[in-house]
Structure formats: structure tokens, C-alpha cells
Amino acid sequence: MSKHIAILGSTGSIGTQTLEVVEANPELFVVDVLTANNNVDLLIAQAKKFKPDVVVIAREDKYEYLSEALKDEDVKVYAGIDAISQVVGMSSIDVVLTAMVGYSGLLPTIKAIEAKKNIALANKETLVVAGEIIQKLALENGVSIYPVDSEHSAIFQCLIGEFENPVEKIYLTASGGPFRGKDRKFLEDVTSKQALKHPNWDMGAKITIDSASMMNKGFEAIEAKWLFDLKPEQVDVIVHPQSIVHSLVQFEDSSMKAQMGLPDMKLPIQFALTYPKRLKTSFERFNFLDYPNLTFEPADSKNFRNLALAYEAMDKGGNMPCIINAANEIMVEAFLKDQVGFLQMSDIIETCMQKASFIARPVYEDYVSSDAEVRELAASLI
Ligand code: MN
Numbered sequence: 486m487s488k489h490i491a492i493l494g495s496t497g498s499i500g501t502q503t504l505e506v507v508e509a510n511p512e513l514f515v516v517d518v519l520t521a522n523n524n525v526d527l528l529i530a531q532a533k534k535f536k537p538d539v540v541v542i543a544r545e546d547k548y549e550y551l552s553e554a555l556k557d558e559d560v561k562v563y564a565g566i567d568a569i570s571q572v573v574g575m576s577s578i579d580v581v582l583t584a585m586v587g588y589s590g591l592l593p594t595i596k597a598i599e600a601k602k603n604i605a606l607a608n609k610e611t612l613v614v615a616g617e618i619i620q621k622l623a624l625e626n627g628v629s630i631y632p633v634d635s636e637h638s639a640i641f642q643c644l645i646g647e648f649e650n651p652v653e654k655i656y657l658t659a660s661g662g663p664f665r666g667k668d669r670k671f672l673e674d675v676t677s678k679q680a681l682k683h684p685n686w687d688m689g690a691k692i693t694i695d696s697a698s699m700m701n702k703g704f705e706a707i708e709a710k711w712l713f714d715l716k717p718e719q720v721d722v723i724v725h726p727q728s729i730v731h732s733l734v735q736f737e738d739s740s741m742k743a744q745m746g747l748p749d750m751k752l753p754i755q756f757a758l759t760y761p762k763r764l765k766t767s768f769e770r771f772n773f774l775d776y777p778n779l780t781f782e783p784a785d786s787k788n789f790r791n792l793a794l795a796y797e798a799m800d801k802g803g804n805m806p807c808i809i810n811a812a813n814e815i816m817v818e819a820f821l822k823d824q825v826g827f828l829q830m831s832d833i834i835e836t837c838m839q840k841a842s843f844i845a846r847p848v849y850e851d852y853v854s855s856d857a858e859v860r861e862l863a864a865s866l867i
Contacts (some may be wrong), residue, residue, distance in 0.1 A: 488758065489577050491602075493569060493593055494584035497525040498689045499607045499633065499750060503582055504531060506755045507627045510764065517577050521523065522585065523547070526581050529554045536560070539575065540659040543589070569593045574600035580758065582633070586691050587662035587814050588856055591615055595849070598622045607633035609708045610814075614709030614807040615852050631757035637712055638707055638753035639731035639744035644759070646712070647736070652713065656733040657705050658725040659784060660685050662697040665726060669788050674713035675827045677820055685728040694817045698830060702784065703795020707806050710799060717799045721786045722792065727776055747771050790831040794838065803845040804855045805838065811859035812837035819867050824860050833866045 490507070494500045500521075507514040520541040521528040532540045532555055541563045542551050548564035555562055563572065570593045573581050581597040582605040583590050590608030595615075597604060599622065606612070623630055632638050636657045644652070663682050664672060680697040681690060686694070690815055695701035706720045723733075733743040744753060747769055753763060786793040791813070798805040816830040825833065841859045844851045 487513055487515045489515045489517045489579045490758065491520075491575070491578045491581045491597075492516065492584065493518075493520045493573070493581065493590070494522070494586065494608070495519040495531055496521040496524035496752070497584055497586065498586035498687065498692075499582075499754065502529075502751050503584065503754050503758075504535060506626075506751055506758065507535065508764070513764075514758065517575060518572050518583075520572070521563050522589070525551050525554075532558060532560055538577070539563065539572050541565075541572055543569060555677040566592070567864055569598040571600050573597040573602060578602055579694055580605055580631075582758070583611065584633070584755075586610075586689065588614060588810060591852070594619065595622060598626050599629045601628060603628055604630045605633050605754070606712075607754075609634055609704050610810055612708045612711045613704045613810050614848075614856070615849070616707065616806070618849060618852075620711050620714075631760055632708075633707060633753050633757045634708065635748070635749075635753045636732040636749060637709060638756055640709065640713060640734055641760075642744045642756065643732075643734040643742040647734075650736055652715065652719065652734055652738045654721060654735040655709060655713065655715065656721050656723045656735070657702060657709060658728070658730050658732050659699070659702045659722055660696070660728045661724045661726055661782075661784075662699070664697055664789075665724065665789065666785075669735050669828060672788060672827050677726050677823060680820070680827065684726070687752070688750075690821060691814075691817055698791045698827065699786070699789035700791035700795060700813050703792045703798075704810070706795060707799045711777060717796065720799075720805065724782045724784050725779065726782075727779055729771065729776055729779055745771065790828075791834065794831060794834055798838065801843075803843060804851055807847070807852050807855050808838055808841045808843075808859050809834060811856045812841075812863040815860055815863035815867075819864075824867055828841070833863055836866055 516535040517539045518539045522543045525547045539561045545564040551767040552562040570646045580603045587610045590611045594611045728748040798809040812834040819825045
């Protein structure tokens with residue numbers, strides 16, 4: 486019995502690696518749906534190779550080009566954000582892998598859960614923005630959310646067989662990114678080109694900047710809170726530059742479990758699709774002699790203020806994580822275009838957190854309006 490998958494964001498880093506996993510296991514997986522934001526040529530190549538039933542391009546101006554290129558294929562072609570939200574409900578789909586970038590993942594994920602599709606979640610912003618709604622909907626619809634994020638996959642793997650045993654605390658490991666150990670004086674002048682060089686992980690631009698600024702780790706703390714039903718004080722971050730220990734769980738008897746391995750996103754992607762089964766792979770194996778020293782150090786939330794701001798947002802709750810996410814998306818975009826400096830990103834995000842309208846108990850429409858409000862506010866502060 487093969488599993489039918491919809492891949493939202495198939496042309497990004499996670500999407501392409503998911504297709505590598507599919508390609509390596511053709512008897513296990515069938516791709517029903519591929520969606521992309523903008524990269525139409527890669528989407529065409531993927532559609533010809535993987536023969537999905539449906540492809541969707543979010544950018545409507547690329548529809549003509551896409552449908553012309555695929556006119557001899559047996560595939561339905563759609564365009565627009567609404568189409569993505571609709572196709573996730575297709576009856577043949579077993580699991581929806583959400584790998585879009587940022588806030589755009591929220592609505593399609595909600596629609597997939599409402600259609601009772603299990604989720605392999607790579608789009609962490611969905612849980613950052615609206616974790617409360619997502620978890621409630623998943624519960625109501627009997628849907629499982631399998632983490633694709635490597636740290637959360639690690640925690641998930643450590644928790645297997647521990648269902649009766651409460652978690653005391655989790656430690657999310659962080660590589661520290663390309664600027665680990667640097668002070669504010671250094672960070673003041675760093676460029677987007679420097680920030681895009683991650684030491685251990687090869688990822689998309691948005692998450693690579695988030696990793697350099699530590700916002701990624703802050704978001705992962707919020708993501709973990711919702712995925713594993715934890716209090717903010719149960720989620721800790723520890724810097725581990727080698728990225729071999731992918732995260733740890735501490736139980737009430739003081740025992741700790743860690744999940745380890747070489748950094749390769751294909752492992753958490755595959756496990757999210759095959760849980761509880763582990764597939765045999767040819768992935769490179771970890772060799773202790775290559776890593777005689779695994780080191781750990783505290784996270785630096787003084788110089789990397791985004792981490793502290795994300796914890797502040799998690800503590801405050803309500804729409805504050807939505808506010809920080811929207812401000813961050815605008816800042817990362819501006820930083821990539823060299824419109825703001827590295828440190829300025831945190832300054833403007835903090836201003837947005839102070840100025841944007843706070844809503845203690847937001848519903849979906851509040852997130853939509855809050856996201857729009859903060860995007861405008863953040864852009865005006867550049
Ligand atoms: Mn991660």
C-alpha cells in the first residue's frame with residue numbers, strides 16, 4: 486500500500502528533498518499534488534518526472550506558461566493561493582507535507598486538517614502564528630501532525646514509547662549559525678551574503694537568515710510548545726555547533742534521551758512520512774572518530790536578540806507570536822535586499838511588538854488582520 490502525498494512548496498529545499506525520498510522509495514510513495522510559489526520551471530520538470538494528478542502555481546501570472554508546458558501531460562493545472570487551499574482536500578491524499586515559506590502556509594494547513602489529512606509539518610510559521618487553532622483543529626479532526634523540522638523530529642523520536650511519562654524539559658539544539666560567538670560590533674556590519682552561509686545545513690534563504698539571527702530557534706521553541714504541549718519554561722535552547730545531537734528530552738527521573746546523526750533533512754522528512762516505521766537508507770552514517778568532541782554552550786540572546794524576543798512573544802501569547810512572525814518576514818525580506826542592517830531587524834521587530842494591536846484570544850480572522858497590520862507597520866519602519 487503506497488502513501489499518497491501532496492507536497493506544498495515542492496520546489497524549495499524541503500520540497501526537493503522530499504521528492505528525493507519519494508524517488509528512492511517508488512513502491513512506498515505516490516505524489517498526487519505538487520505546489521510551488523514561483524519557480525515554474527522546476528515545477529514543470531517535477532511534474533513531468535513524478536506525474537502528479539494536480540499541480541498548482543501560487544503566482545497566477547505564471548499559469549499560462551505552466552499549463553502550456555504541461556499540455557501533453559495527464560495533469561490538472563491550477564493557479565493561485567485559493568487553489569492550493571482547495572486541492573489539499575482531494576480524496577486520494579493521505580498526507581500533506583507543508584513546506585511553504587512563512588505565513589502563506591497557514592490557510593492551506595488549516596484546510597488540509599479540516600479535510601482530515603495528516604500533516605507532515607515543515608512550515609513552522611504555521612504553528613508560530615496560530616498554534617492554538619492548529620492544535621485544536623487537529624484534535625477535533627483526529628489528525629496527526631508529524632514534525633519535519635529536525636529538532637522536533639528528534640524530540641518526537643525520543644518520545645516514542647514514553648507516552649505515560651511526562652516530559653520535564655526539552656533542549657532544542659542550535660548550531661549558532663555563521664555568526665556564533667560574534668559581538669554586536671561585528672554583527673552591525675554583516676551582509677546578507679555572509680548570513681546566507683550556514684555552517685552545517687543547506688536550506689532556503691528565509692530560514693538561513695532566521696538561523697543566523699536565531700529567530701529560527703525562537704520560532705522552534707514556540708513550535709515545540711504547541712507540538713508537545715509544553716509550558717514556555719519547559720523549552721530550553723542549547724548551542725551545539727556540530728549539529729549532531731538534534732535535540733534532547735529530559736524526563737522526571739532526570740534521564741535524558743537525545744536523537745543523533747549527521748545533519749541531513751531527508752531523515753526527518755522520511756520519518757514524518759513513514760512513522761512508526763524506519764526505512765533502510767543509504768544515508769551517510771555518523772562516525773565518532775570524525776567528531777571526537779561534541780560541544781555545548783549557552784545561547785547568546787544578548788547579541789542575538791531575536792531569540793529573547795521570540796521567548797517574550799511565547800510568554801505573552803495571544804497574537805504576539807503572529808506579530809513577531811509578520812515583522813520578521815518583512816525584516817528578512819528587507820535584509821536580503823540590503824535595506825536594513827542585521828541588528829536593525831531585531832530593533833524593528835521589537836517596535837512592532839510594542840506598537841501592534843494586542844489580542845489576547847485571537848480567532849483566525851484576527852491573525853489575518855494582525856498579519857496585515859504588522860506587515861504594513863514593519864515596512865513603514867524601514
Ligand atoms: Mn530546525
